[in-house]
Amino acid sequence: MLEIKNLQVSLAEEDKEILKGVNLTVEAGKVHAIMGPNGSGKSTLSYVLSGKDGYEVTGGSASLDGEDLLELEPEERAAAGLFLAFQYPVEIPGVGNMTFLRTAVNAQRKARGEEEMSAAEFLKVVRERAKTLKIDADMLKRPVNVGFSGGEKKRNEILQMAMLEPKMCILDETDSGLDVDAMKLVSEGVNALRDEGRGFLVITHYQRLLDHIKPDVVHIMANGRIVKTGGPELALEVEQNGYADILAEVA
Amino acid sequence: MGIAETRISQLQDRVVGLSVPASAWNAENRTAAVERLQSMGLPAPRDEYWRFTDPKSLNAIEAPKAALFDPKETDVFDTVDRLEIVFVDGVFDAVASDDLSGSNMTIERLSDAEGHDSHWAADCYGALEAIGQTPVQRPFAALNTAYATDGVLIRVTGKVEKPVNITYRHANDTSDAILHHVIKLEEGAELTLLENGPAAARFNKSCEVFVADRAAFHHVRTQGRDHERRAVTYIFADLGTESVFKSFTLTANGALTRNECVLRLNGDDATAHVAGASVGDGDFHHDDTVFITHDAVGCESRQVFKKVLRNGATGVFQGKILVKPDAQKTDGYQISQSLLLDADSQFLAKPELEIYADDVACSHGSTSGAIDEEALFYLCSRGVPKDQATDLLTLAFLAEAVDEIESDTLSDLIVEKLEGWLERHRP
Numbered sequence: 001m002l003e004i005k006n007l008q009v010s011l012a013e014e015d016k017e018i019l020k021g022v023n024l025t026v027e028a029g030k031v032h033a034i035m036g037p038n039g040s041g042k043s044t045l046s047y048v049l050s051g052k053d054g055y056e057v058t059g060g061s062a063s064l065d066g067e068d069l070l071e072l073e074p075e076e077r078a079a080a081g082l083f084l085a086f087q088y089p090v091e092i093p094g095v096g097n098m099t100f101l102r103t104a105v106n107a108q109r110k111a112r113g114e115e116e117m118s119a120a121e122f123l124k125v126v127r128e129r130a131k132t133l134k135i136d137a138d139m140l141k142r143p144v145n146v147g148f149s150g151g152e153k154k155r156n157e158i159l160q161m162a163m164l165e166p167k168m169c170i171l172d173e174t175d176s177g178l179d180v181d182a183m184k185l186v187s188e189g190v191n192a193l194r195d196e197g198r199g200f201l202v203i204t205h206y207q208r209l210l211d212h213i214k215p216d217v218v219h220i221m222a223n224g225r226i227v228k229t230g231g232p233e234l235a236l237e238v239e240q241n242g243y244a245d246i247l248a249e250v251a
Numbered sequence: 252m253g254i255a256e257t258r259i260s261q262l263q264d265r266v267v268g269l270s271v272p273a274s275a276w277n278a279e280n281r282t283a284a285v286e287r288l289q290s291m292g293l294p295a296p297r298d299e300y301w302r303f304t305d306p307k308s309l310n311a312i313e314a315p316k317a318a319l320f321d322p323k324e325t326d327v328f329d330t331v332d333r334l335e336i337v338f339v340d341g342v343f344d345a346v347a348s349d350d351l352s353g354s355n356m357t358i359e360r361l362s363d364a365e366g367h368d369s370h371w372a373a374d375c376y377g378a379l380e381a382i383g384q385t386p387v388q389r390p391f392a393a394l395n396t397a398y399a400t401d402g403v404l405i406r407v408t409g410k411v412e413k414p415v416n417i418t419y420r421h422a423n424d425t426s427d428a429i430l431h432h433v434i435k436l437e438e439g440a441e442l443t444l445l446e447n448g449p450a451a452a453r454f455n456k457s458c459e460v461f462v463a464d465r466a467a468f469h470h471v472r473t474q475g476r477d478h479e480r481r482a483v484t485y486i487f488a489d490l491g492t493e494s495v496f497k498s499f500t501l502t503a504n505g506a507l508t509r510n511e512c513v514l515r516l517n518g519d520d521a522t523a524h525v526a527g528a529s530v531g532d533g534d535f536h537h538d539d540t541v542f543i544t545h546d547a548v549g550c551e552s553r554q555v556f557k558k559v560l561r562n563g564a565t566g567v568f569q570g571k572i573l574v575k576p577d578a579q580k581t582d583g584y585q586i587s588q589s590l591l592l593d594a595d596s597q598f599l600a601k602p603e604l605e606i607y608a609d610d611v612a613c614s615h616g617s618t619s620g621a622i623d624e625e626a627l628f629y630l631c632s633r634g635v636p637k638d639q640a641t642d643l644l645t646l647a648f649l650a651e652a653v654d655e656i657e658s659d660t661l662s663d664l665i666v667e668k669l670e671g672w673l674e675r676h677r678p
């Protein structure tokens with residue numbers, strides 16, 4: 001589903017290479033996790049895949065179901081089925097959460113040549129999905145993420161994911177800032193979306209999240225590369241011993 | 252010739268084609284305005300409040316030509332149940348207008364009223380304009396009081412349910428219109444005034460509003476979409492105890508717009524809100540010049556002005572809050588912001604506070620900024636196309652001004668208008 005081959009990325013502004021040849025394939029129906037030290041390039045990978053400005057791809061490729069992602073505008077990538085739950089969701093004063101969600105859902109439908117969702121249908125679906133994430137009516141009415149707590153912002157990301165029903169979901173540290181109960185809610189939200197047509201790439205620092213969202217494959221990213229790939233036991237190893245052993249072993 | 256002589260000789264040329272309408276009760280007011288105007292002369296670019304806006308095209312003897320944009324465009328308040336008054340190039344259109352009658356108010360044309368021997372407006376016409384000439388001179392307002400050819404006189408005695416809507420049509424590309432309205436709200440009265448339309452190639456409009464104790468005046472206007480039109484408009488208002496004054500203006504397009512608003516809060520606990528959203532693309536110069544005087548205890552005033560500028564458009568804001576020594580517990584707020592959609596556009600702001608009372612809370616701020624790239628990417632990453640995402644963020648920027656409109660029906664209509672404009676003016 002998601003196929004990343006030898007992806008090399010530098011900052012557009014300065015001559016600094018951040019991703020130094022990333023290889024990664026996420027199959028439909030699978031959950032892959034990426035762990036790795038701070039600054040290793042995990043968020044950069046997620047931004048480059050979703051099309052953020054400021055990065056220059058100097059080599060390699062990335063495709064979603066065979067479609068070259070790097071050629072597409074961010075909105076086209078979204079319409080193609082890519083979704084990124086941001087590590088730091090953005091506050092947008094003046095744009096209501098509901099308006100935002102509905103605009104996004106219908107823009108994607110339009111781009112795919114599907115019929116737009118009626119206001120009534122949208123309202124029904126959004127209320128139902130918000131409820132399972134314990135997002136109340138007030139949060140739906142407020143401007144996007146403005147004044148939301150860290151955990152509320154993350155739950156709002158998952159609500160967007162649930163509404164947009166993407167094929168490929170990238171979650172960048174969605175667990176950070178969540179209390180134990182919220183972590184459960186968010187994981188349940190993610191698990192509810194798991195099905196054989198959908199792939200997940202879950203970036204996290206902690207095994208705890210992976211207790212709830214059981215990964216099929218775990219990758220370790222360090223210094224702009226995937227340095228080790230294994231099963232769920234790899235996450236346990238990181239949890240217990242940190243990265244020192246793994247990094248020493250691959251150095 | 253010295254500066255003073257130049258102004259005076261320019262003025263003589265400027266008014267040569269204008270005449271003061273005859274009227275028994277209004278002659279004195281008109282003559283006094285002529286004298287005020289003679290003593291000031293026309294504004295010059297070096298005058299303190301004309302530095303950012305060149306008065307040349309307003310000073311010109313003839314109105315610069317302005318092509319008609321779309322005479323068939325339905326007005327923004329079309330769907331609102333209202334009392335309709337239509338002026339075409341400043342000339343009253345009896346056929347297009349409703350009967351000038353309504354419960355809890357009398358409403359007349361100025362030119363009709365001036366034929367009567369006496370009139371309630373005798374004490375009102377030009378009165379607020381005359382006071383409003385100090386400390387800042389406003390020559391075009393005096394010119395308006397002196398030479399206005401028509402207008403409406405509205406006296407409101409109770410709550411008027413149906414808004415009064417004045418549509419200003421523009422049909423002649425060299426028209427030069429001068430209209431003067433007087434609105435008097437008696438104690439506890441309520442009125443909503445709507446205005447829309449480009450009016451004329453060059454339009455000078457003045458509106459004097461007397462808001463008595465506990466009366467409420469709501470005003471929502473849009474200034475028509477003709478690109479080449481020029482307008483200088485004035486609102487002068489006096490506010491009584493616990494009265495409410497709220498005015499919102501949407502300006503889309505126009506080669507030159509200068510909107511002046513001069514408010515005096517004279518009764519305790521009065522509220523005055525003035526807001527404006529203006530959007531310009533290319534040859535667009537928009538100037539909001541506001542002067543609010545707090546002269547009573549416990550009054551609140553808000554100025555909220557937002558401008559979206561692209562392709563070399565210019566926005567100007569000159570706003571002053573003057574708090575007199577006895578105006579304790581004043582709450583004054585002023586914000587003026589521009590969203591510059593490219594590097595060619597500019598925003599010039601002159602916010603001023605002058606405070607002589609000690610127990611007041613006044614704040615003001617002025618900013619200029621671009622679209623927030625982080626927010627834009629966030630929206631696009633959810634599948635919203637960049638153009639549409641930019642429009643959403645632009646509307647969000649304008650929202651604080653539009654939210655000043657109390658009626659949801661009216662603010663929805665304004666938002667719709669803005670959405671249409673933004674969609675037509677994408678890069």
Ligand SMILES: Nc1ncnc2c1ncn2[C@@H]1O[C@H](COP(=O)(O)OP(=O)(O)OP(=O)(O)O)[C@@H](O)[C@H]1O
Pocket residue numbers: 011018036037038039040041042043044045054087
């Ligand atoms: N726009 C940028 N300007 C400067 N440096 C950048 C920029 N984007 C990324 N970097 C640098 O690239 C490196 C990788 O950053 P990235 O955010 O991808 O790390 P990460 O693996 O997500 O870290 P964390 O676990 O702390 O979230 C860091 O050294 C970071 O400082």
Ligand SMILES: [Mg+2]
Pocket residue numbers: 042043044087172173
């Ligand atoms: Mg990160």
